[in-house]
Amino acid sequence: MFVSKNLGVNEKNHLTIGGVDAVELAEQYGTPLYVMDEDLIRENCRLYRDSVQEFYGGHGRVLYASKAFCCKAICKVVSEEGLGVDVVSAGELHTALSAGVPAEHICFHGNNKPADEIEFGILSGVGRFVVDNPDELALLDSLAGKAGRRVKILLRITPGTDAHTHDFIKTGQIDSKFGMAIENGLAMEFTKAAYRMKNLDVCGIHCHIGSQIFELEPFTYTARVMLSFMADVRRECGETMSELNLGGGFGIKYVEGDQPVAYHRYLEQVAKEIDAVCAELDFPRPFIYLEPGRSIVGSAGVTLYTVGSVKEIPGIRTYVSVDGGMTDNPRYALYQAKYEVLVANRAGDDADWRVTVAGRCCESGDLIGENLPIQQVNSGDYLAVLATGAYNYSMSSNYNRVQKPAVVFLKGGKSRVAVRRESLDDILKNDLI
Numbered sequence: 001m002f003v004s005k006n007l008g009v010n011e012k013n014h015l016t017i018g019g020v021d022a023v024e025l026a027e028q029y030g031t032p033l034y035v036m037d038e039d040l041i042r043e044n045c046r047l048y049r050d051s052v053q054e055f056y057g058g059h060g061r062v063l064y065a066s067k068a069f070c071c072k073a074i075c076k077v078v079s080e081e082g083l084g085v086d087v088v089s090a091g092e093l094h095t096a097l098s099a100g101v102p103a104e105h106i107c108f109h110g111n112n113k114p115a116d117e118i119e120f121g122i123l124s125g126v127g128r129f130v131v132d133n134p135d136e137l138a139l140l141d142s143l144a145g146k147a148g149r150r151v152k153i154l155l156r157i158t159p160g161t162d163a164h165t166h167d168f169i170k171t172g173q174i175d176s177k178f179g180m181a182i183e184n185g186l187a188m189e190f191t192k193a194a195y196r197m198k199n200l201d202v203c204g205i206h207c208h209i210g211s212q213i214f215e216l217e218p219f220t221y222t223a224r225v226m227l228s229f230m231a232d233v234r235r236e237c238g239e240t241m242s243e244l245n246l247g248g249g250f251g252i253k254y255v256e257g258d259q260p261v262a263y264h265r266y267l268e269q270v271a272k273e274i275d276a277v278c279a280e281l282d283f284p285r286p287f288i289y290l291e292p293g294r295s296i297v298g299s300a301g302v303t304l305y306t307v308g309s310v311k312e313i314p315g316i317r318t319y320v321s322v323d324g325g326m327t328d329n330p331r332y333a334l335y336q337a338k339y340e341v342l343v344a345n346r347a348g349d350d351a352d353w354r355v356t357v358a359g360r361c362c363e364s365g366d367l368i369g370e371n372l373p374i375q376q377v378n379s380g381d382y383l384a385v386l387a388t389g390a391y392n393y394s395m396s397s398n399y400n401r402v403q404k405p406a407v408v409f410l411k412g413g414k415s416r417v418a419v420r421r422e423s424l425d426d427i428l429k430n431d432l433i
């Protein structure tokens, strides 16, 4: 019935998340509230980990892309499940380290890492740096030399894959701010330069073709292109790279009609393609990294709001305004992202209304969605927006000085606060007069 399998309706006609009554959560913790089902997150982690074991014979590792949802609690959970963590900033790195993630299981990404953040990564002993471009290569080499450390790197390569997703979340095509492209020869120049660096050990290459992808072919095609490039490097440089990071990007179900492929199927097909290409090219099968973000946490999240006003503009539309909006979920404003929305305290009723759900900010584009089917809704009701576990909290803002909501984790039918709600003093904490 719902987009996520952990959701249901109880005898009070309330939405349940992992068996917990959503209305009780809203009343206990207040709204807006991010709710994350830790049991489902752990199940997703195990699914990936077991698939890597099954299809790659353990010769691989799953790194959780923490940009999807980053706080100490999630870093601890994924690390306990045996995943490493991908970070793109000192903030994400600090969070992962503070949560106890071993530095060698952290991979440091980013297309323009500042020098002080690179130094922080080197001194922390992160397992791999993914180097984006020649300027960063030279900077990393000199900072590694200064610190007296050798640094293991992967090179960010643009495979030229056109994945069918929103333009803003595509990254594998030649015109991208990320990485160096194979088709214009720059990737090979970049690789040769990397092997000349004194303080860097080139372990392999990395790519990421985009996000919220539903097809298998872009992934298998990309694996082929990347392995062929590794074989070209062996021919041109006499070096055999041993690691291949294929990024993340596996889609999830947000609304009826979305049809994601089961993740173990992606991994199985990609593993088959890797085996086939390695046999064709007589290339040793590399250690494989995967970096799922959305597919680990997206479906595990629900955002709860309280409805303020319900305003019908006859002949035009009905606005249902909630106590959050683009500050906690900017994805409709950014990508016209679609969500399933329901009245948490009337969850089993027919969704026979059509409404626009609006946020509270001074911005006409501050919407959660338009023309949404929903149950009858009144001021004071609780609204639930489903599948908000990825790129909601992590992209939240304090626009209009709105405080960020709390994050509550659910485990075994019990709830706990994983991130406190921001206070008014938190809003002022860096202000000076």
Ligand SMILES: Cc1ncc(COP(=O)(O)O)c(C=O)c1O
Residues within 6 Å of the ligand: 065, 068, 086, 109, 207, 208, 210, 211, 212, 247, 248, 249, 250, 291, 292, 293, 294, 295, 390
């Ligand atoms: C380099 C890199 N790895 C992994 C991811 C995670 O992607 P997703 O959340 O779609 O799995 C991203 C984001 O798109 C990314 O840029």
Ligand SMILES: N[C@@H](CCCC[NH3+])C(=O)O
Residues within 6 Å of the ligand: 067, 169, 211, 212, 331, 390, 391
């Ligand atoms: N933030 C985007 C996806 C970009 C992922 C990072 N490369 C989203 O909400 O869908």
